[in-house]
Each structure stands twice: as structure tokens, then as C-alpha cells.
Amino acid sequence: MFKTKDEAGRAKIYKEIDEANGRASAFAVPNEFDRFYRSIGAEGLNAFTSDEQTVYVVSVPANRLEAWAEVESERFKNPVFRLFQTEIETVYEEKNRSMDNAERILNDEVENRLYKKHPYGQQPTLGSVEHLKNPSLAKMYAFYDRWYAPNNMAIALSGDFDRAKTLELIKKNFETWTPHPLPALPKWELPKPKGHETYEVKYEAEQKVALAWPTVAHSHPDADALEVMDMIVDNSAAGILNLRLNQAQKVKASGSYPSMRNDAGSWHAWALPKKGQTPEEAESLLLEAIEALKAGDFSAEDVAAVITNFELNEKARIESNEARVGMMTASFISVEPWERTTGRLDRMRKITKADVVRVANQYLSSDRITVYRRDAKPEIPKISKPAFTHIAIDPSRESAFMKEVLAIPA
Structure with a gap:
């Protein structure tokens, strides 16, 4: 997909992604991750990314930390990126809104001019229009393989919990995740404004x-x-x-x-x-x-x-x-x-x-x-969302793994 700039070629690949996701939905349980956290009384499940970080957050009851550790370690050690199209649709909508926002347009221009040779100004968090027209599952896996490592990650916890027991839980669940060398970060040029x-x-x-x-x-x-x-x-x-x-x-x-x-x-x-x-x-x-x-x-x-x-x-x-x-x-x-x-x-x-x-x-x-x-009237590009088939979600379905973690005693 990321090598294809022909619109007809893109449409053909989107159709293949759509069909593959339909088949995957027979094995995956859509929204099960959210439902798991709701089931154990968690709140505020979210994630965000910015210039130098990708952060995953959730507020979990202290008596469900064992279930939390089991699920999170599995998520980060062995992710399977199913239902790819739903996330593409979400990002497309976010990008369209950002390009039609008065403050975002102004601030993006300031960053672009202030950081002429640095990703702070040249690589928006949501990506460029051209990038989003050419999403690549292979590149997403490559990014995961490159940066998602235990030696490039921190777990920040705050609350009323037993520190020693919680550290032991984290060690038990995350210690099998193998670290690897990280790529060296480039030294970007930072030319200052000339007058x-x-x-x-x-x-x-x-x-x-x-x-x-x-x-x-x-x-x-x-x-x-x-x-x-x-x-x-x-x-x-x-x-x-x-x-x-x-x-x-x-x-x-x-x-x-x-x-x-x-x-x-x-x-x-x-x-x-x-x-x-x-x-x-x-x-x-x-x-x-x-x-x-x-x-x-x-x-x-x-x-x-x-x-x-x-x-x-x-x-x-x-x-x-x-x-x-x-x-x-x-x-x-x-x-x-x-x-x-x-x-x-x-x-x-x-x-x-x-x-x-x-x-x-x-x-x-x-x-x-x-x-x-x-x-004045701007020229705002729009990214058209692909015509993906709606995937039916059966809230009564549960995977074997979800049943296993929900059975962990509180």
C-alpha cells in the first residue's frame, strides 16, 4: 500500500484489506480489550502519541493489578494488529478535522517555520496527507520491532498498592520480553530564523x-x-x-x-x-x-x-x-x-x-x-475514507484468554 500512488491500485489494496479483516473478525473479538477493562472496574483507558512519546494509560483497581499485568504484558510482547481498517478510519477523521481547524492551521505553520529541518516542524504527529493515503501494515510492524522493547519502556504507577508485590507481578509478567539494541537517534539541524x-x-x-x-x-x-x-x-x-x-x-x-x-x-x-x-x-x-x-x-x-x-x-x-x-x-x-x-x-x-x-x-x-x-477562504485537502465493510460486533463473545484473566482472583 505505501508504495502505491495510483488511486485504482489503492482501491484494490483496500478491498484486499477489507476482506482480510472480515476473515480475521471470525477469530478476533472486536472491542474485547475495552470490555475486559470495564469488567474489572477500570476507568480512563486511553493512549496518545506526541513528538517523543507514545503513552498508554488506565486507572485500575489495586486488587486487579494481577489481571492488568497479565493483559498488558501480552499486549506489548505479542501484539496482533487486527481490524486495521477501523484505526485507519479514525486517523483519517482526526486528520480531516485538524486540517479544518483555525488554531491547528496557525500552530502547524508556526512549527513548520520554526523547525525547518526537524521533525518537530516537518513530521506532524498525525502524518502527512500522502502518508495517510499509503498506510502500511508492514511498516507498522517494523516500527514496533524497532522501538517497542523493554529497554525503551517505563511503567509508571501511582496509588494505594503494595509496592513489593506489584514489582514482583511486573517482573513475573514482563521479564520474558527480550530487550534489543535501539537505533541511534539522528542529530537534527536546528537553524534559527534569519531576522x-x-x-x-x-x-x-x-x-x-x-x-x-x-x-x-x-x-x-x-x-x-x-x-x-x-x-x-x-x-x-x-x-x-x-x-x-x-x-x-x-x-x-x-x-x-x-x-x-x-x-x-x-x-x-x-x-x-x-x-x-x-x-x-x-x-x-x-x-x-x-x-x-x-x-x-x-x-x-x-x-x-x-x-x-x-x-x-x-x-x-x-x-x-x-x-x-x-x-x-x-x-x-x-x-x-x-x-x-x-x-x-x-x-x-x-x-x-x-x-x-x-x-x-x-x-x-x-x-x-x-x-x-x-x-479568508483556505484550500483544505480532504482524505476520503475507504469504503470498508462494517464488522458486526457480538458483545456476548469472549476469547479463551479473556475468560482466563477474568478468572484471576481479585
Whole structure:
């Protein structure tokens, strides 16, 4: 399929996939994985993928961890990718929605221009239109063989469970999964903007301007100071943009956010022009506010206040299992020592006004990306979903394996 660009050829292969999936449905039990988790009282079953991670999540009752370990180890050690077409249809629909979304169109253009030679900007998570027209089951298996290995995986658990018994369960179920060497990651080029680069996108919606500057990767010593800098600019209440632009009603709305990943980082500011205002005029107001930041037009007390607020929110947030698991996952994906992850608040408490002014002047230079979203009709490609045959699902069917794991005592 992935080698075929002829539409008739694609249709023939889709028909073959459809027929094969129909035959497979006689052996597979559709939706059994979901039904298993519902049967043991689990919640929040989901998965997501992003630039540097693929994450599988579920909340499981502590007394059903044995069944969880049995099923998850089997899933990752010996996956069988049946019902391929249903996932193709889902991804097609997600891609179509993303290409018809005002914010996604703008943000994708910013990333594309900011990371001209890096997958952050050149390889969207959902894939390109051409990629999705040519799905390959063989390439999916090759990806699994390359990256799905126990030495490239972490299990993050948080909750009220017996630690020693749970570790023994994990060892028992996962230790037969054989590790293998991982491919070396490429070193991508990260050319910076040459002066002020401007671009446009079109969408029939309110106009918007987005600015972006390259900064640093999450592991850089300046990452924490840049985080505090962002909170000085926009904390939804008393930041420089909140007071000077939003409350003063100089624009309809404005804000900022940092983005720091494994290989690189960036800082973003945006504004919605008010009626009668152009995106360029809103951009000028953003730049005036940023110049005030660089000039240190805020107090040391402001810095202390945003750090204290951050600390209060962070301590409240990590009261949840989801947040604690998220911290562990981020530490693993970022290849960051756990001590550094948990030491973040201590480091932030030491950040001063001078640190904020320094990073603002160092990183927010005239070398930046600006993308204007114009209120105009765009040309949006559409991916037509293949005409796959509906597969009937019999909820009363159960595989022998499901019966076996459901019989494990709670």
C-alpha cells in the first residue's frame, strides 16, 4: 500500500484489506480489550502519541493489578494488529478535522517555520496527507520491532498498592520480553530564523497573530528561568500582557506560553486583534509589551508572587495519581533524572528578577517567526475514507484468554 500512488491500485489494496479483516473478525473479538477493562472496574483507558512519546494509560483497581499485568504484558510482547481498517478510519477523521481547524492551521505553520529541518516542524504527529493515503501494515510492524522493547519502556504507577508485590507481578509478567539494541537517534539541524520572518495562513475565522522565538531544550539550565519569564508575561491575571493589553482593552485577547522539548524549545506570544485592528497592529502592541519585559518593567515581588502561585498550584496538582504518573512519565521521556524532576520547585525558588531580564534579552531577539492568520477562504485537502465493510460486533463473545484473566482472583 505505501508504495502505491495510483488511486485504482489503492482501491484494490483496500478491498484486499477489507476482506482480510472480515476473515480475521471470525477469530478476533472486536472491542474485547475495552470490555475486559470495564469488567474489572477500570476507568480512563486511553493512549496518545506526541513528538517523543507514545503513552498508554488506565486507572485500575489495586486488587486487579494481577489481571492488568497479565493483559498488558501480552499486549506489548505479542501484539496482533487486527481490524486495521477501523484505526485507519479514525486517523483519517482526526486528520480531516485538524486540517479544518483555525488554531491547528496557525500552530502547524508556526512549527513548520520554526523547525525547518526537524521533525518537530516537518513530521506532524498525525502524518502527512500522502502518508495517510499509503498506510502500511508492514511498516507498522517494523516500527514496533524497532522501538517497542523493554529497554525503551517505563511503567509508571501511582496509588494505594503494595509496592513489593506489584514489582514482583511486573517482573513475573514482563521479564520474558527480550530487550534489543535501539537505533541511534539522528542529530537534527536546528537553524534559527534569519531576522524577522513573516508568513500567512488563511481561514474563515477571526484574525490572529502568532510570534515565536527559539529558546532551549527542557534540560538546559535556562529552562526554569524561561518558565518564570513566561509567567511574568502571562499568568491570566496580573502578567504584563494581562494588564497592558487585555485589561487595557488594547487587543481582544493575548497570551503567551513556553514549549520545551528534548531537542529544542521555543517561546510563543499571540494576540487576537479587536474590531478595526489589523494583526500587524496587534503584533506591534505585543512587541511593546515584550520590550517592557526586557527592560525589567516589573518588580522582584512580581517574580516571587508568580513562583509562589506556581508552587501552590503544583502541590495541589500532584495530589492526584494522574499528575504523579504524568511527572514520572515526563521524567522518563525527557531522559531527566528523577532528582531533577522533583527538584524543580527548589530551583525555581532561586530565580531572581535579574535572571528573568537576562533570559528575556538573550532569547527574545529580532530573529523570530511571525505568522498572521487572515480571514479568508483556505484550500483544505480532504482524505476520503475507504469504503470498508462494517464488522458486526457480538458483545456476548469472549476469547479463551479473556475468560482466563477474568478468572484471576481479585
